[in-house]
Amino acid sequence: MKSIREQVAKWARTASPWIIHFNSGSCNGCDIETVASLTPKFDVERFGVMQHGTPRHADVLVVSGAVSRQQQARLKRIYDQMAAPKFVVAVGACAAGGGVLQGCYGVLGGADKVIPVDLYVPGCPPRPEALIDGIVKLLGSIKGVGNAK
């Protein structure tokens, strides 16, 4: 039996996952689809998702694009600034493994080369429906994991 405190924390965590969006070297395609899913037609705000500007307020880091060598250290730094428990969603084929830009001299590779990734949403770019599906699956796994620290 979990304590009341843990139950409240879990409820709060799954009812309002705030996201921060980080462009690690994307072509903007995934970024505009991420923003499109926040706007009225797709509206992920009904799951309590809100976009926030600072990593300290965010629970979920949304990474789009292949990680460029310039952005590598900054991505790590932003991840480190987030408060635990934190989750990382890699949006698009590039963030998942470099995609079409694999092997370019300025590109390190997927986001998982720098930080641990919890969820991959594939596509070039993924449709907002795919993003919503990913968010629902992530929330489901948080609920199932239980007392995430």
Added chain:
Amino acid sequence: MPKISVPLGPQHPALKEPGNFTLLLEGEEIVDAVLRLGYNPRGIEKAAESRNFIQAMYLIERVCGICSHAHATCYVTNVENIAGLEIPKRAQAIRVAVGELERIHSHLLWLGVAAHEIGFDTLFMYSWRDREHVMDALETLSGNRVHYSMNAIGGVRRDIAPEDEKNILQKLDLLEERTNYYIKLATAEPTLHARTKGVGLLPKEEAVKRDACGPLARASGVARDVRRDDPYLLYRQLDFKVITSDACDVFGRLYVRVFEILESIKILRQVLGHLPEGPIAVKAPPKIPAGEWVTRYEAPRGEDIHYVKADGGPNPARVKVRAPTLANFESVDYMLKGDQLADAPLIIAAIDPCFSCTDRATIVRGGGNSSIEMLKDLRLRAIEYYKKKGIDFGKIG
């Protein structure tokens, strides 16, 4: 008063993409601004050299997710000209249709982002809701919402069915109504005026001197539009106006973009419903002969220039992309000077910057040293280079 320097970016809530601005402040006023690019270079130009001509087309499309049709069309026009292909009229019309839909979607996207920067989130949500009609139309035409991949060497990949034309024309009626609402809003809403009028001034002489292009130049009264100045595809036969404004500020840029949506709708009405009969593509030769070509294209953000060199091999020998944002960045430091810190995100957003288009100027030298080259230095170096050849460009601008 002591001056303080404030870094803005590369990760900043107001910037959707990585870029860095160092602002020197005196109180709330910006006295100097230094731009540092180079967080997003991926090496696409080099990568294109290791792909064949068709693969490179899909790669070049991924230079930018917002104006992907502009980049792909610009590249494919180069390849077609090198190969000596003349593409059918129907394919040209389909390219124009997708290009104009892309312009509408990009301008509505900008309207939303600019509204978000001035703290008018209702307008942000409204314009992105209306943008979905355009995305639906693009999806009907190409099968994808972003990265349409409509082009093929020698024409286009998909035809437009008559019922789709009708469907899209209906959506355009709705969009026109909404755009007229935005025009009413922009002229009547006092908060919008208070936040945009007199902000980020760029006088006409400065815009010319700094080679501004696209809506930024047109908002400073410089009537520059490749579609009219150097017509490509079907634009010679189409009737449209080049929208300009003499406001020279962020309000002018808003005015130009909103009215350009109406012009794009006008162009689409002339193209859809009157598509020329015929094939949608000609057969491309298996081998592209040696040659080189430069194409200009009016992307939503301004003039996009591509250069392709072929040496007769299976891959392009060189691909060069000059994205419109690179030309417009020259004006940003001028516009920031003398404005308030709170207006900085809006001024930067007003040029509709696209860092992923722009960032490809990191020079990696042997030995692992890399450096970022500023445009000013490159220009001075070019002037020196041509001086040795007996041509003096130093007197210009």
